[in-house]
Structure formats: C-alpha cells, structure tokens
Amino acid sequence: MNNLEAIYARLRENEEITRKFHVVESKILSILNFKDFLEGLLTSIRDTFSIPYVWITLIKNTEVQELMNNMDGSEMLKERTNIIDRDYFLNLIENELTPLLANNDLKPFYKLLPPNQKYFLKSIAIAPISLDGEIIGSLNQGDVSAERFDPQIDTSLLAQLAIKVSLCLSNVTAHEKLKYFAYHDSLTELLNRRVMEKVLKREFVRAQRYETVLSVVFMDIDRFKIINDSFGHDIGDHILKYTADILTKMTRDTDVVARFAGDEFVIILPETEAEKASFLMDRIQDSLKKNHYQKDPLKIEISISFGIASTTDKTINTPELLLKISDERLYEAKRQKKADVK
16 A cells, blocks of 8 residues: 555544544434433443443542442443542543553553453553533543553544533533422532422321331431531531431431431431430430531531321321321420520
8 A cells, every 4th residue: 555545544544533533422402311421422432432341430529430430320330430539530641631542551541440340452442521610520432442542642533522521511511400409408419398298198008008117207406506506507507408318318218318407407217216316316316416517616416306296196087187296296395495594
C-alpha cells in the first residue's frame, strides 16, 4: 500500500470511528433517568465499538455517588461501577480532564476496576468526567489487545465524548434531584408528609388483608423552639438532620421514617406491636441522650416525646385515625412531661 492509499485508509477509519461516536451520543443525549443513562452509555460503547470491558469509576462522596446509592438496584451497574478515593484518583489522572491511554505497567490503574470482576487488560482508556466543573470520576474502556489503546493514538474524539457525557450527566442529575425531592424532605431527605400518607394507607390495607399488626409513632423534639431561639435556625436545621439520621440508623429497612412538619416525625412500623414500638423509641431516646449533638463550642442534649397507636386497637379502622391517635398520644406525653417538671 502506497502513502496515498494509507492516508485514504486512515481517513475512512477515522470517519467510521466518528460515526460510531455519534451513534453512542445519539443514544444517550435524550435520556433523563439516571439508571437508564448509565446503563445505556456502557452498553452503547461496548456494542458499538466491540470493546470487552467498559465501566464507570466514581469518586467517593460525590453527588453522583449519592444518587447511585438512592437509585433502584441495577445488577449491571453493580458489576460495572467502582468507587475510589478522591486523592488517589486525581493523582492518577494528574487532576486533568484529558483522556489517558496506557498499555504498559497497568498496575496503578487496577484500583479503577470494579471489585470482584476479572478483567484481562492489556490496554486501557480513561476519560475523566465532570459535574458542574468538578471531576467526579471517569468513563473507562479496557481491551485484551495492547494496541487498542496505545498512548500514541489521538484522543480528541474520546475527549469530545467525555464532554458530552458530562453535559448529559448534569442534565440527568438535575432531573433526578427534582424527582427525588418530590418524594423527600429537602432538609432531612426523609420521605415527606405526602408520600408518608400514601405509604401509611398501603401498609394499613396490607395489615388488614394479612391480619398483621401495624404501629405508628408520632414524635417531636422537646424544646425545639427554645433551641431555635437560643442557637439560631442553622443549628436547629442541623439538629433536625442529626435526629433524622439517628432515626434512620435505628429502624429496620422495612420501617418507614418521614418528616411530618417542623420538628415532627412519623415512623411506620409494619408487623410491630405497640410494646415493641415503645421499646424501640426508648432505645432511640437513650441514644439521643448519650450522643449529644456537638458543634464546637456547642454540646446540645436532644430528647424526644412520642405517641404510639396500633391496629391491635380495634376501634381504629382507618389509616387517618391511626395517625390521629398517635398524634394525640404524643401531646398527652408532652403534657405529662410538663406536669412532672412542675
């Protein structure tokens, strides 16, 4: 093959690669669902370019990683995603958004690989991706051929794809956040009142159908107004989030914790009698008392009051009444506390 033929062959090869990049881009540009976006991206690159290994590496504690934690399970993403320490990753890519190709001494890149997966790599392509200007991870490709990602290869098209992926990721993230906060309280990230009421109706119907017990706890933070007035609303917000975290950690996956309003919370406890619900709340109360909220120089003891209602009370025949009675018992408990102080 003479030089002219070689140039034409190279041009045709570049045109084909460009066409394939456009195929990938067209498949991901319109997707706004986080799970579908990532699955579609990985699948499109693998199938379009016939690349055996395509995966995502995310920096720990970024917004995207948090979204993945809140996402419905995806076996593909579990197998093809890895979470990595920020400093190690940024040092590896030299804190640059420029794609990196390697086919020699790949050991430093092994930490990018998804855990419990066997990848037989001879070359690797790492395209850093960003969210709103911050590097949050990389889109990675690996091959059994050392020539596939030779460092001498031009990476401009891969850089363009990384930019498109980053832009799409920004759109998807914004959409997912809007969707998430339609169901969750923006401060504590617990379920909001509207969703809680729907869940309560569902669980009430289920308890009736299968003749199981359902208990509801209505609780609030003692002297919360005084805390707000004394230390300011920022500290009040921190205490609400701190309390929400304790509630989430100390309840089961099958329980539902929601922020009702202000400093009021509701806990829905399927298959739980009132006595066990009371035992749980006593443990939560003890935990809050032992583990004070601390933010130098402040150290604030948090205590709660609560009321419990259960479907073992046969006079309760609607989910609304179950919630109402637990609310009434909360205020009975608060009145009793005030009387005891006097």
